Amino acid sequence: LPRQPPAAAGSCPVGPCGHRAYAPPAERKRFYQNVSISQGEGGFEINLDHRKLKTPQAKLFTVPSEALAIAVATEWDSQKDTIKFYTMHLTTLCNTALDNPTQRNKTQLIRAAVKFLETDTVCYRVEEPPALAELQKNEWDPVVAWAEKRYNVTIGSSTSILGPNIPASTKETFVSHLASYNMWALQGIEFVITQLKSLILSMCLIDRHITVEKAVLLSRLEEEYQIRRWGNVEWAHDYDLCELRARTAAGTLFVHLCSESSTVKHKLLQD
């Protein structure tokens, strides 16, 4: 028989074979009435009734920023009869930051993030059809130009299957820029990059040069073009779009809330 979950509510029950998978189940009944925030030693905690929220690895759920705690609490309080974990993106990001399930250190995270530059969406151009090539040029050239100017680097773009040739100095610049972020913010940045499939769009977004909606649109430029050309399965398209927007928005907000020095408890963010 599987063990009973501990009295303090964890967000992940034990799986059928007894061991714990990292991802929580898709849905579970709401088991708490009240959600509140309290301030503990390491930061802000979430209380579900009298129980303190824990991560999937049973660590105490503590976040460095009050605003972030409020947003997480709001996610939990918004749940109706069933808890829809797949909509709780901020909670998920905090769990990842606390548990670090992939066991990556700061250097590895930065390396993973900068590696995306080699396959950056906005650098990969088509030659055919001309309308799409034109659209990519009009929409993506300004973003690449912005990044080149902002970071004083050369990036370029390419129609080759190998992509652009990114100079080592460009990669180094981004490595040292990302190193200025703390571990929590970096988890958020890496998350946004994997969602948008672009380091450049992610930096553009995190630097507040474009909105989430615009970043997502630019990330999905080819899809949007094909949809306008060929039509789409409306429901499926909107579903993907909403999910990408939600995740990207969550990641961006997470990065900003974990970076604000005035509201952040530094002890928790030490690498």
Next chain:
Amino acid sequence: MAALGAPLLTLRALLRELRHSAGRSYRDSPAYRHVLAAFRAHRVTSEKLCRAQQELHFQAATYLCLLRSVREHEALH
């Protein structure tokens, strides 16, 4: 800075999303109070915004996008 439109519109839309998710007791919810307090403290309502105000406005617009997208995503699920 991204083109965000009028801060008041963002604030109103954000408060509307929070009302929608919180139900009847929305005015007491921490998020509702926090957002209102932040906007008041920074006086993010006028046309010209200083950097800190712009950052707050961007944060609010991002949070609005999150709440809206989650609601729309759930409706389609």
